[in-house]
Amino acid sequence: MNSMNRIKRIVKITLFLILLFSGLGFFLSLWIIVPAPTFSLLPLAVGAPEISPWLLVGNMIAALLALSQYQHPLARVALVASLVGLLLSSLPLSQLSATHQAVTLTMQRNLDVDSWNQPHPTLSFRTQPFQLIDGFRGIPLTSVRHDSGIVFAEVENERLTLDIYRPSTRGRYPTVIVIYGGAWQNGNPSLDADFNRYMAAQGYTMIAIDYRHAPRYQFPSQILDVQTAMQFIQRHATAYEVDLNRMAVLGRSAGAQLAMLLAYQPDTTPLRAVVNYYGPVDLAAGYRNPPVPDPINTRAILDAFLGGSPEQVPDQYTLASPIHFIKPNLPPTLLVYGSRDHVVEAKYGRQLRDCLQASGNTAVLLEIPWAEHAFDAVFSGVSNQLVLYHTERFLAWALR
Numbered sequence: 001m002n003s004m005n006r007i008k009r010i011v012k013i014t015l016f017l018i019l020l021f022s023g024l025g026f027f028l029s030l031w032i033i034v035p036a037p038t039f040s041l042l043p044l045a046v047g048a049p050e051i052s053p054w055l056l057v058g059n060m061i062a063a064l065l066a067l068s069q070y071q072h073p074l075a076r077v078a079l080v081a082s083l084v085g086l087l088l089s090s091l092p093l094s095q096l097s098a099t100h101q102a103v104t105l106t107m108q109r110n111l112d113v114d115s116w117n118q119p120h121p122t123l124s125f126r127t128q129p130f131q132l133i134d135g136f137r138g139i140p141l142t143s144v145r146h147d148s149g150i151v152f153a154e155v156e157n158e159r160l161t162l163d164i165y166r167p168s169t170r171g172r173y174p175t176v177i178v179i180y181g182g183a184w185q186n187g188n189p190s191l192d193a194d195f196n197r198y199m200a201a202q203g204y205t206m207i208a209i210d211y212r213h214a215p216r217y218q219f220p221s222q223i224l225d226v227q228t229a230m231q232f233i234q235r236h237a238t239a240y241e242v243d244l245n246r247m248a249v250l251g252r253s254a255g256a257q258l259a260m261l262l263a264y265q266p267d268t269t270p271l272r273a274v275v276n277y278y279g280p281v282d283l284a285a286g287y288r289n290p291p292v293p294d295p296i297n298t299r300a301i302l303d304a305f306l307g308g309s310p311e312q313v314p315d316q317y318t319l320a321s322p323i324h325f326i327k328p329n330l331p332p333t334l335l336v337y338g339s340r341d342h343v344v345e346a347k348y349g350r351q352l353r354d355c356l357q358a359s360g361n362t363a364v365l366l367e368i369p370w371a372e373h374a375f376d377a378v379f380s381g382v383s384n385q386l387v388l389y390h391t392e393r394f395l396a397w398a399l400r
Contacts, residue, residue: 015074022062022078022085029055029088032370035342037293045342046372050381053135055089092370092382093130100129103366103390110364111332111397125202125396129389130382138380139388143168144200148190152232153225155212160225162232163189163208165200166241174246174399175205176275177230177262181253181374183296184214184222184305192252194379195388202392205241207233211258215304219320222254223261230262246399248273248331250391253344253374254280254305260322263331273398274333275391278341278373281348284310284317291342298343326355332362334394336387338371366390 031048032055048055063082069075107113134140148163167173178196180187189208196206211225237244249271251259256279263274280286283302287310290298303309306316318324333356337349346367356363368375368383375383 015069015072015078018062018065018069018075018078021058022066022082025055025059025062025089026081026085029059029085032088032091035293035340036295036372039295039297042295042343042372045340046374047378047381049092049340049370049372050375050378050383052089052092052370052382053132056086056093059083059085059089095369096130096382096386099367099369100386100389103364103386106364106366107390107394110362111394113397125392126385126389129386131385134380134385135382139194139198139385141194141197142201144197146197146200152209153228155221155225155228156217158212158217160210160212160229161189162210162229163193163196164240165193165196165206165208167200167203167205171241172243173203173205173241174395175207175233175242175244175248176395177233177247177249177259178206178208179211179226179249179251179255179258179262180208181251181255181277182213183301184219184254185301186213187255192376195376198388199392199395204395205243207240207242218307219305219316223258223320226258226262247271248275248395248398250275250277251279252277252376256280257283257320257322260333261320261325263333264322264325264327271331273395274331275336275394276333276349276352277336277376277387278338278344278349279322280344281321281352282323283321284314286344286348287317291345293342296343323352323355326352326359326361328360330356330359330361332394332398333364334391335363335365336391337365337367338373338375338383339367339369340371341373343373364394 028048031044036042036045059082063079063086066075066079066082145166149161151159151161153160180191189210196208200206209229211222233242249259249263256276259274260276263271287299287302306320307313310317335349335353337346339346349365353363353365371383
């Protein structure tokens with residue numbers, strides 16, 4: 001009798017673990033297609049597609065475990081959940097090849113590149129748009145020189161700093177200015193350190209810059225700080241191993257809006273390229289038509305940044321919107337957006353591409369069908385591997 005009770009107890013525990021494992025895999029996989037209704041749930045919607053290889057393996061194991069206990073009704077429920085999770089977690093990888101091929105053709109056509117495999121004779125690039133092993137172990141990072149907390153300005157008792165990442169040996173390198181995101185309210189230059197380290201190892205001076213935050217400091221404080229940082233970098237170009245003739249700017253989200261303003265406005269430092277990761281383009285349109293759902297409360301963010309609504313401060317919205325500064329002879333622009341972005345919708349990236357091209361500028365859009373906002377927070381994720389593959393080639397072409 002005791003042995004029978006032990007067997008029943010083991011069966012119950014086994015079924016509980018199978019249900020738990022299957023349910024967890026199903027729950028996490030669901031966020032690959034379900035948008036986050038609140039800010040607290042946004043990390044799930046951002047991260048789930050990026051760790052889909054892990055979810056794929058987990059759902060597969062859960063399905064096999066459930067199948068081993070198929071005679072029990074609860075195990076059959078777990079099996080269904082695991083199979084649905086398996087289907088959902090396969091979506092990003094199933095779309096990867098077609099997305100990569102479409103972007104490659106667009107790059108070749110717009111940038112007049114015959115072969116996109118090696119657009120630079122001395123730089124070494126990732127050989128594949130996605131490497132499964134890197135999705136599990138992480139993208140390898142090599143040693144680079146890193147200096148942090150360099151003060152470039154002090155404004156109203158706010159110390160503004162920058163971080164510099166350089167190759168391991170001294171030289172004079174093409175340079176990328178990096179501007180972080182955070183709804184103009186949060187962040188610091190130490191964000192996205194893995195990206196900066198990776199690119200520095202590829203042969204770039206990477207300079208991540210700071211700016212003052214809303215709501216205490218409203219626009220145009222942020223773009224003035226970015227311009228001040230550029231002036232500081234120019235003055236110290238030799239010490240920081242910056243090639244002033246080969247400079248680009250890259251921004252994420254709010255930082256991308258600042259990057260575009262920096263590059264598109266007159267009387268700024270000549271830049272050879274702009275890389276816009278999911279940046280706001282037309283702020284008045286974003287206010288009037290926020291995404292649904294709207295996990296960050298877009299209108300509140302813009303109110304804090306610009307000091308009111310488009311009806312209250314129309315000039316602020318005009319001056320802060322890159323779409324209003326489109327003209328001929330702008331630097332080539334790479335636009336990166338996720339089709340599932342519920343913070344800055346991909347339609348604004350398409351709008352900016354069309355406006356740039358209509359004005360005779362070079363603009364390439366990389367739209368990722370499965371990706372949410374800030375997808376590259378998972379540096380070795382599916383989306384960022386694909387984007388990194390094309391970003392490093394775009395920069396090599398632009399700064400050649």
